[in-house]
Amino acid sequence: MFIGCSQYPDCHFTVHEETEIEEEFDCPECQKHKLVARTGRSGKTFYGCSGFPECKFTLPTKPVKQQCPQCLGELATIKKVRGKTYFLCANRKCQHLFSESE
Numbered sequence: 001m002f003i004g005c006s007q008y009p010d011c012h013f014t015v016h017e018e019t020e021i022e023e024e025f026d027c028p029e030c031q032k033h034k035l036v037a038r039t040g041r042s043g044k045t046f047y048g049c050s051g052f053p054e055c056k057f058t059l060p061t062k063p064v065k066q067q068c069p070q071c072l073g074e075l076a077t078i079k080k081v082r083g084k085t086y087f088l089c090a091n092r093k094c095q096h097l098f099s100e101s102e
Helices: none
Strands: 002-004 015-016 037-039 045-049 063-065 074-082 084-089
Touching: none
Parallel strands: none
Antiparallel strands: 002 015, 037 045, 063 074, 074 084
16 A cells, blocks of 8 residues: 555655564464464454465464463463453463463
8 A cells, every 4th residue: 555645647756554564473283384364254354374274273363472371372362351451372272361460
C-alpha cells in the first residue's frame, strides 16, 4: 500500500507504508515448518503451519514467545480475561493459562 499526492498526475510524490518484520516461529506440533499468517473463509487472520495439509496445527491469534511454566513450551497466545492479560500455552496437550508473573 502507498500514499500518493492528491495533485496526481502533475505530482508523482508517493510514500510507501513500512511493513512490519514478523518474527518466525517453528510449528510446535510438527517442528519441521514455520507458522504463517493465513486468512480464513470469514476473512479473519489465523496462524497455521506452513506444512499444511501434512500438519494441521493452527492458532486463532498471533503467537508470542512466552515460555509456559507447566510444559516449558516456547509459544503462547495472548488472552484477555476480565480486563487482565494472560497467556495461553500453544501446546494443544497443555493449554495452560498463565500470567506473565508466573
